[in-house]
Amino acid sequence: MDKSALIVGAGSGLSAALARALAARGYRCALSARNVEKLSALCTETGAIAIACNAAEPASVDRLFEQLDERLGAPSVVVYNPSARVRGALLELDLAKVAEALAISAYGGFLVAQAAVKRMLPRKEGVILFTGASASIKGYAQSAAFAMGKFALRGLAQSMARELAPQGIHVAHVVIDGGIRSAQRPVPADNPDSLLDPNAIAQNYLHLIEQQRSAWSWEIELRPWVERF
Amino acid sequence: MDKSALIVGAGSGLSAALARALAARGYRCALSARNVEKLSALCTETGAIAIACNAAEPASVDRLFEQLDERLGAPSVVVYNPSARVRGALLELDLAKVAEALAISAYGGFLVAQAAVKRMLPRKEGVILFTGASASIKGYAQSAAFAMGKFALRGLAQSMARELAPQGIHVAHVVIDGGIRSAQRPVPADNPDSLLDPNAIAQNYLHLIEQQRSAWSWEIELRPWVERF
Amino acid sequence: MDKSALIVGAGSGLSAALARALAARGYRCALSARNVEKLSALCTETGAIAIACNAAEPASVDRLFEQLDERLGAPSVVVYNPSARVRGALLELDLAKVAEALAISAYGGFLVAQAAVKRMLPRKEGVILFTGASASIKGYAQSAAFAMGKFALRGLAQSMARELAPQGIHVAHVVIDGGIRSAQRPVPADNPDSLLDPNAIAQNYLHLIEQQRSAWSWEIELRPWVERF
Amino acid sequence: MDKSALIVGAGSGLSAALARALAARGYRCALSARNVEKLSALCTETGAIAIACNAAEPASVDRLFEQLDERLGAPSVVVYNPSARVRGALLELDLAKVAEALAISAYGGFLVAQAAVKRMLPRKEGVILFTGASASIKGYAQSAAFAMGKFALRGLAQSMARELAPQGIHVAHVVIDGGIRSAQRPVPADNPDSLLDPNAIAQNYLHLIEQQRSAWSWEIELRPWVERF
Numbered sequence: 001m002d003k004s005a006l007i008v009g010a011g012s013g014l015s016a017a018l019a020r021a022l023a024a025r026g027y028r029c030a031l032s033a034r035n036v037e038k039l040s041a042l043c044t045e046t047g048a049i050a051i052a053c054n055a056a057e058p059a060s061v062d063r064l065f066e067q068l069d070e071r072l073g074a075p076s077v078v079v080y081n082p083s084a085r086v087r088g089a090l091l092e093l094d095l096a097k098v099a100e101a102l103a104i105s106a107y108g109g110f111l112v113a114q115a116a117v118k119r120m121l122p123r124k125e126g127v128i129l130f131t132g133a134s135a136s137i138k139g140y141a142q143s144a145a146f147a148m149g150k151f152a153l154r155g156l157a158q159s160m161a162r163e164l165a166p167q168g169i170h171v172a173h174v175v176i177d178g179g180i181r182s183a184q185r186p187v188p189a190d191n192p193d194s195l196l197d198p199n200a201i202a203q204n205y206l207h208l209i210e211q212q213r214s215a216w217s218w219e220i221e222l223r224p225w226v227e228r229f
Numbered sequence: 230m231d232k233s234a235l236i237v238g239a240g241s242g243l244s245a246a247l248a249r250a251l252a253a254r255g256y257r258c259a260l261s262a263r264n265v266e267k268l269s270a271l272c273t274e275t276g277a278i279a280i281a282c283n284a285a286e287p288a289s290v291d292r293l294f295e296q297l298d299e300r301l302g303a304p305s306v307v308v309y310n311p312s313a314r315v316r317g318a319l320l321e322l323d324l325a326k327v328a329e330a331l332a333i334s335a336y337g338g339f340l341v342a343q344a345a346v347k348r349m350l351p352r353k354e355g356v357i358l359f360t361g362a363s364a365s366i367k368g369y370a371q372s373a374a375f376a377m378g379k380f381a382l383r384g385l386a387q388s389m390a391r392e393l394a395p396q397g398i399h400v401a402h403v404v405i406d407g408g409i410r411s412a413q414r415p416v417p418a419d420n421p422d423s424l425l426d427p428n429a430i431a432q433n434y435l436h437l438i439e440q441q442r443s444a445w446s447w448e449i450e451l452r453p454w455v456e457r458f
Numbered sequence: 459m460d461k462s463a464l465i466v467g468a469g470s471g472l473s474a475a476l477a478r479a480l481a482a483r484g485y486r487c488a489l490s491a492r493n494v495e496k497l498s499a500l501c502t503e504t505g506a507i508a509i510a511c512n513a514a515e516p517a518s519v520d521r522l523f524e525q526l527d528e529r530l531g532a533p534s535v536v537v538y539n540p541s542a543r544v545r546g547a548l549l550e551l552d553l554a555k556v557a558e559a560l561a562i563s564a565y566g567g568f569l570v571a572q573a574a575v576k577r578m579l580p581r582k583e584g585v586i587l588f589t590g591a592s593a594s595i596k597g598y599a600q601s602a603a604f605a606m607g608k609f610a611l612r613g614l615a616q617s618m619a620r621e622l623a624p625q626g627i628h629v630a631h632v633v634i635d636g637g638i639r640s641a642q643r644p645v646p647a648d649n650p651d652s653l654l655d656p657n658a659i660a661q662n663y664l665h666l667i668e669q670q671r672s673a674w675s676w677e678i679e680l681r682p683w684v685e686r687f
Numbered sequence: 688m689d690k691s692a693l694i695v696g697a698g699s700g701l702s703a704a705l706a707r708a709l710a711a712r713g714y715r716c717a718l719s720a721r722n723v724e725k726l727s728a729l730c731t732e733t734g735a736i737a738i739a740c741n742a743a744e745p746a747s748v749d750r751l752f753e754q755l756d757e758r759l760g761a762p763s764v765v766v767y768n769p770s771a772r773v774r775g776a777l778l779e780l781d782l783a784k785v786a787e788a789l790a791i792s793a794y795g796g797f798l799v800a801q802a803a804v805k806r807m808l809p810r811k812e813g814v815i816l817f818t819g820a821s822a823s824i825k826g827y828a829q830s831a832a833f834a835m836g837k838f839a840l841r842g843l844a845q846s847m848a849r850e851l852a853p854q855g856i857h858v859a860h861v862v863i864d865g866g867i868r869s870a871q872r873p874v875p876a877d878n879p880d881s882l883l884d885p886n887a888i889a890q891n892y893l894h895l896i897e898q899q900r901s902a903w904s905w906e907i908e909l910r911p912w913v914e915r916f
Contacts, residue, residue, distance in 0.1 A: 058782050089850065090800070090801055090804055090846075090847060090850060090851070091801065091804060091805055091808065093797075093801065095745050095798070095801075098794070098797055099794060102789055102793065102794060102839065106789065106835055106839065107785070107786060107789060107835075110780075110785055110831065110832075110835065111782070113777070114777055114778065114780065114782075117777055117778060118778055121778065135842070138845065139841075139842045139843070139844070139845025139846030139847075139848070139849060140846055140849060141846060141849040141850035142846075142850060143846055144797065144842075144843050144846040144847060144850070145797075147842035147843060147845060147846040148793055148794075148797065148839040148840075148842045148843050148846075149839070149842075150842065151838040151839050151841055151842030152789065152793065152835040152836070152838050152839035152842070153835075154826075154838055155822070155826045155831075155834035155835045155836075155837065155838030155839070156826070156831050156834060156835050156838075157826070158825065158826025158834060159777075159826030159827055159828060159829075159830055159831040159834040159835075160777060160826075160831060161826075162826060162827060162828040163776065163777060163828035163829060163831070164777070165454045165455070166454065166455045166456075168454065170454070181443075192443075193441075193442050193443035194443070195443065196443050196444045197441060197443040197444065199441075200440070200441035200443050200444035201444050203440075203441065203444075204436075204440070204444060204446075207433075207436045211429070211432075211433070212422075212426060212428075212429035212432065213422050213453070213454040214410075214421075214422035214423070214424065214425050214426040214429050214453045214454070215425045215426065215429035215430050215432075215433060215451040215452070215453070216451065216452060216453070216454055217433075217449050217450055217451055218450060218452070219450065220446050220449050221446055221447060221448065222444040222445065222446055223444070223445060223447070224442070224443045224444070224445070225394045225395065225397065225399070225442040225443070225445055226394070226395045227395075287553050318621065319571070319572055319575055319617075319618060319621060319622070320572065320575060320576055320579065322568075322572065324516050324569070324572075327565070327568055328565060331560055331564065331565060331610065335560065335606055335610065336556070336557060336560060336606075339551075339556055339602065339603075339606065340553070342548070343548055343549065343551065343553075346548055346549060347549055350549065364613070367616065368612075368613045368614070368615070368616025368617035368618075368619070368620060369617060369620060370617060370620040370621035371617075371621060372617055373568065373613075373614050373617040373618060373621070374568075376613035376614060376616060376617040377564055377565075377568065377610040377611075377613045377614050377617075378610070378613075379613065380609040380610050380612055380613030380614075381560065381564065381606040381607070381609050381610035381613070382606075383597075383609055384593070384597045384602075384605035384606045384607075384608065384609030384610070385597070385602050385605060385606050385609075386597070387596065387597025387605060388548075388597030388598055388599060388600075388601055388602040388605040388606075389548060389597075389602060390597070391597060391598060391599040392547065392548060392599035392600060392602070393548070623912045623913070624912065624913045624914075626912065628912070639901075650901075651899075651900050651901035652901070653901065654901050654902045655899060655901040655902065657899075658898070658899035658901050658902035659902050661898075661899065661902075662894075662898070662902060662904075665891075665894045669887070669890075669891070670880075670884060670886075670887035670890065671880050671911070671912040672868075672879075672880035672881070672882065672883050672884040672887050672911045672912065673883045673884065673887035673888050673890075673891060673909040673910070673911070674909065674910060674911070674912055675891075675907050675908055675909055676908060676910070677908065678904050678907050679904055679905060679906065680902040680903065680904055681902070681903060681905070682900070682901045682902070682903070683852045683853065683855065683857070683900040683901070683903055684852070684853045685853075
C-alpha cells in the first residue's frame, strides 16, 4: 500500500492538521501553497514535501502535478482549500479582486480537480475533497465575491460527484460552518470548543477518505456545538 | 466507561449492523421493536437486551424507558429507525394508514427523543440519531404519506439539533439515499456495492457518535457509488 | 366561467385578504374554520359562504366537501392555511399538543387535499395552495412540534406537485418568511412594510393561481424587504 | 412615471418576450448583447434601443451604462440573462472555455449588477433579476463549468438580496427548470406546454417586478406542468 495525498492551499491551520492526520495513517503528503517557505517546519514534522503553486494559474498547476508525478506518483487523495474572502458592500468591491476571488476559490478548484482526475481515472479510484464554508450554501450581505466563489466550488463538487462516483472516484464537499481556531484566532479559555478544532475537522476528512463505497457522502457540514459570539 | 445505546426500530438490517458495531466498541445495547422475538439471535450474538415497544404509543415508550432505566441506565446513544412507507396515488391512500405513517415515522421519533433527552440533559451529553431517507428531502410522486412522515422527522431533528447542541446533546439526521442490501434485497453478484451495506452505514453512525464537539454534523447523506437500476 | 374557491383555516388575516382578492376576480368563495361565527362580516362583504369544519377530522372534512359539492360544486382553487404553533423546550412539550399540532398542520392538509383532488382530477385542472412558514424549511429551537407539522406539509406539497402536475393540477407551497400584520400585530408607524401585508401575500396566491401551465412554480418564498426586530 | 428597463443577454427567446411585456407596461427598454444586429426587428417592434456589450468585460459594461445614462437614465429594472453552457466530461473541458463560462455566467452578472446598483441606490428603489437554470441548484454530470457559473450567479443574487433589500432594491433569482420553446426548439404539436413558453416566463418576471415590498420573493422556480422526454 503506497498512498499519497496532495493538499492544495496549505497553511498552519486545517491543512497542517490534515497533513499530520494523513501522515499518521501512512500517507506520503505533498503540500502546495503560493509561498512554501512557511511550510518547512510542517514538512520536517510530517515528512511531507512542499511544492509552490498558484492554483489559479493553469501553467502553475501543470508544474505542480508534474512534480507530484515525479516525486510521489498519482495521488490517492487531493484536498482543495484555497479561497479568497473579499469583504465589503457591493458598490465598494474592486473588480480585479472579485475576478481574483473567483479564480482562487473556484477556477483553481477546477484546474486542480481536472489534473487530479486525469491521474485517478486510469486506476478507477481516488478521493477529492473540497473545503467549503457557510458561504457555500448561503449568500451573506457584504460578501458577494466570497459567495460567488464558494457557491461555484460547490457546483463543481456536485457535478464531479455525480459524474465520477460511478467511475470509482469519491468527490465530497465539506461545509465548515464556523470559525476555525488558530494562532490568530485563539479559543476562549472557558470554551475551547466554540471554534472548530482543525484536528477535529481533519478526523472528518479522514472519515470521508475511508468511507466504504456503498455508502459515500457527497457533502457534510461541520459546526461547533456552541456558537461563539 | 459504561456506555449504553438504545436502537429503536430494530430488525435484521441496519439496526443489526449498528448493534454489532456498538457492541464491538463496548456499548451495552438495548434493541426495541414491536415484535422482539425476531431479535433473539441478535441479542445472543451481541449481548443486547430486547424490549418490546410500539414507538408511536406514549405509554409504550414510557415503559420502554422505564425498563431501560432499570436495566442499562441512561442511554449514551439513541437511534430512531422506524418509518412506515405507504405507497400509492394520493386518491388511493387509506386515511388510517396515513395517520399511522405519520405516527410511526414522526410522532414516535418525538416520543423517543423526548424521553431520551430527559435522561441525557442532566449529564449534558448524549447522541440522538434519526434515520432518514431520500424522501426526507424530496417528496416523490405516489409517496405522499412517506414524504410527510420523513419530512416531519427531519424537522424534528433540525429543531432539536439547534436547541440541544449548546446543552451538549448531539442530534443528527442521516439521509440514506438508496436501497439497503438485505436478505430480501440481495446485492447483484457483479456489483455488491450498488446497494448500501448496513455495516458501511453503521460505520457512519459510529463516526457521528464519536465526532468531537467542536465539529459536529447535524445531517449527513449516504449513497452508493453507483445506482442500481 | 364559474370559478369557485375554498379557503380552509379562514380568519381575519391572510384568508380574509384572499377571499377579497378572489371575490374581486369573480370567484365564488367558501370559507372554512372550526368556528365560523367570526366570519359573518367577511361573508357579507365578499358573498362567501361559511362552512364549519375541523380539518384534522376525516368525518368533518367529508361533510365540508359534501356541502361544498351542493352549494358551489367542485372547487377550482383550494387553499390550506391551518397550523398549530406549539412553543417550548422539547422537554416541556405536551404529548397531546404535539399530536394535535401534527394533525392540524399536516394531516388535515392531507385530508383536504385528497378530497380536493378527488373533485379536480376528473376535470384535469385545479389549483391547491399550502401556506407554509419559515419553519417549513428550517427547524428552529423551542419549536419542534411546529417544525414537524410544517415540514410534513411541505413534503405533502412536493409529493403532490410531482404526482399531480402532469394531470393538470397545480400544487404549490408558499413559505411566508416573516410576521403578517394584523389587528393583533400592528405595523410600526414608521415602517408599515416590515410585516407582510396580507393583501400583498394574496396577490402572490393569485399569481400562482393564474400561472400558465408551461411555467408553474411549486414553491415561492415571501418576506418583507426589511426585518422587524 | 418614467420607467426603464435594461435586458442584458438579449436574443430571440426569453428576452424578446420580456421586452414585449415590459414595453406593454410602459417601460422604455434597452437591449444589450454582444451582437446587436439580430435585435433590430425587436427594437422596431418594441421601441427598445440596442446597445452592444460584452458583459464579461468591465470596460464594455462601463460603456453600456454610460450610454444607458445618456439615453434612458437610471434603469428601474435590470435583467441579467447571459450564460455559457460548456458540456463534456470533466477531463475534456477546455481550460479557456471554463474560464470564459465563469466570466459570462457569473462575473458579468456581478459587473452589471454593480453598475445597476450604483444607479439605483440613490433612489432607494429598483429591481434586479438574474436568470438561473436547473443547474443553479443541482450540479449535473458532464456539466461542471455550467454548474460553476450558475451556482456562482445564485450566490451573487442571494448575497445581494440580503444586502440590498433593506435599501429598497429587490434582487431575485429565477430558476428556469426546463427547456424554453424557441424557433430552434419547437414545441411538440400535441403538447405545446411541455416546454416553457417565453411569454409565460415573462409574466413571472413582471410579477416579481411588481411585488409589493412587504412580500418580496428572492427566488422562484418555474417548470412545465409535464416534462418533455
